[in-house]
Amino acid sequence: MALMTCPECKHSVSSTAPTCPSCGHPIAGSQGVQAEAVKAAGRMGAIWVGAPWAAQIIVGGLMVAGFLGVMIILATQ
Numbered sequence: 001m002a003l004m005t006c007p008e009c010k011h012s013v014s015s016t017a018p019t020c021p022s023c024g025h026p027i028a029g030s031q032g033v034q035a036e037a038v039k040a041a042g043r044m045g046a047i048w049v050g051a052p053w054a055a056q057i058i059v060g061g062l063m064v065a066g067f068l069g070v071m072i073i074l075a076t077q
């Protein structure tokens, strides 16, 4: 485990860390796109977990209804 300097905030970061723990800048392997996707997914997850249960039910219900709608359309064609 080597330490390197974060290009963004100049903190010492493990070169094996996917992102800088200080500022979230992608580190490991400089896989910027992948790290950005992980960061975005994490952000979406945090928003989802932080959302009120009523919103989760509404969004979840809409997603299920949309999925079933597509399935019915595909099945009846």
Ligand SMILES: [Zn+2]
Pocket: 006, 007, 008, 009, 010, 011, 020, 021, 022, 023, 024, 025
């Ligand atoms: Zn940083």
